[in-house]
Amino acid sequence: MTQPFVHECAVCHTVHNSPDRELPTGWRRSGGLPVCGDCDRNARLRLAQPDLANGSDQAMRSETSIRLLSGAYLDLADPDCSVIAPIDIAAGLRQPRFSAQTRQFYTIAQHSLLVLRLVSSAARALGGEKGLQLRRCALMHDAAEAFLHDITRPLKIQLADYRAIEARMETRLAATIGFEFTQWRREQVKLADLQALAIEQRDLVGNTDAWPILDGIDRAELAGIKIGRCWHPDEAMDRFLAAFEDLFPTEERKAA
Numbered sequence: 001m002t003q004p005f006v007h008e009c010a011v012c013h014t015v016h017n018s019p020d021r022e023l024p025t026g027w028r029r030s031g032g033l034p035v036c037g038d039c040d041r042n043a044r045l046r047l048a049q050p051d052l053a054n055g056s057d058q059a060m061r062s063e064t065s066i067r068l069l070s071g072a073y074l075d076l077a078d079p080d081c082s083v084i085a086p087i088d089i090a091a092g093l094r095q096p097r098f099s100a101q102t103r104q105f106y107t108i109a110q111h112s113l114l115v116l117r118l119v120s121s122a123a124r125a126l127g128g129e130k131g132l133q134l135r136r137c138a139l140m141h142d143a144a145e146a147f148l149h150d151i152t153r154p155l156k157i158q159l160a161d162y163r164a165i166e167a168r169m170e171t172r173l174a175a176t177i178g179f180e181f182t183q184w185r186r187e188q189v190k191l192a193d194l195q196a197l198a199i200e201q202r203d204l205v206g207n208t209d210a211w212p213i214l215d216g217i218d219r220a221e222l223a224g225i226k227i228g229r230c231w232h233p234d235e236a237m238d239r240f241l242a243a244f245e246d247l248f249p250t251e252e253r254k255a256a
Contacts, residue, residue, distance in 0.1 A: 009036040026238055037238060066147065074147060079169055081176035084147075086248070090241040092146025094233035099152045102204040106227075108142050108150055109236035111196055113243060114227070115141060118192035134188060136179035136247050139240075141189050143177075144169040153213070178248060195222055203227040 004017035026037030064077035072083035093109035123131040
């Protein structure tokens with residue numbers, strides 16, 4: 001019988017037995033040493049903590065401000081997106097799609113990564129900075145919902161004020177974090193977003209009813225793309241954060 005391979009977290013010394021040398025899901029290497037998902041997440045949170053002593057007392061008291069996971073305060077009436085840490089976006093996108101009216105809990109973070117997957121062939125064809133920007137736009141297309149919540153589309157179209165607030169947040173996030181929507185990129189991401197919606201309707205809602213917004217989407221083309229399982233919200237957060245760190249390197253964000 002093959003002996004299991006033992007992975008030991010270099011921080012908390014948690015032990016995990018695996019059939020091979022591949023790190024368990026959620027683990028990663030830091031300085032060549034294995035670190036479990038919990039310790040990795042806690043380290044990221046410590047790095048993300050802002051200097052609250054220099055924070056704005058007015059922002060903290062404002063009725064239009066929310067406290068972020070990193071500890072910063074974000075005023076939704078006049079958002080200063082420079083206070084947002086990547087962990088805040090990833091954490092906020094743990095909320096459910098479809099007002100949670102699905103057979104399994106399905107997060108916006110997982111949806112965002114599905115849209116990223118759906119633009120991958122176009123991004124590879126573009127290559128270079130243009131391909132990178134398309135991938136960034138795909139990953140971040142719902143990032144504003146991390147702070148404004150996912151308002152279901154049938155309600156959102158009735159809320160003119162919400163749409164204006166969402167547009168402002170999207171614009172400021174893009175400028176701060178470093179992604180740029182051109183008309184072509186917006187069209188490509190919108191197509192991928194609708195394709196993802198068709199896949200989610202089929203695999204999570206459990207039907208293929210005629211939804212007007214999906215008119216024109218070739219469902220046969222999407223037959224081979226399936227949602228195998230819904231990730232736990234914390235797993236979805238970690239996967240989103242890993243993709244973010246890949247597409248937005250830390251040094252590049254500091255330079256911006």
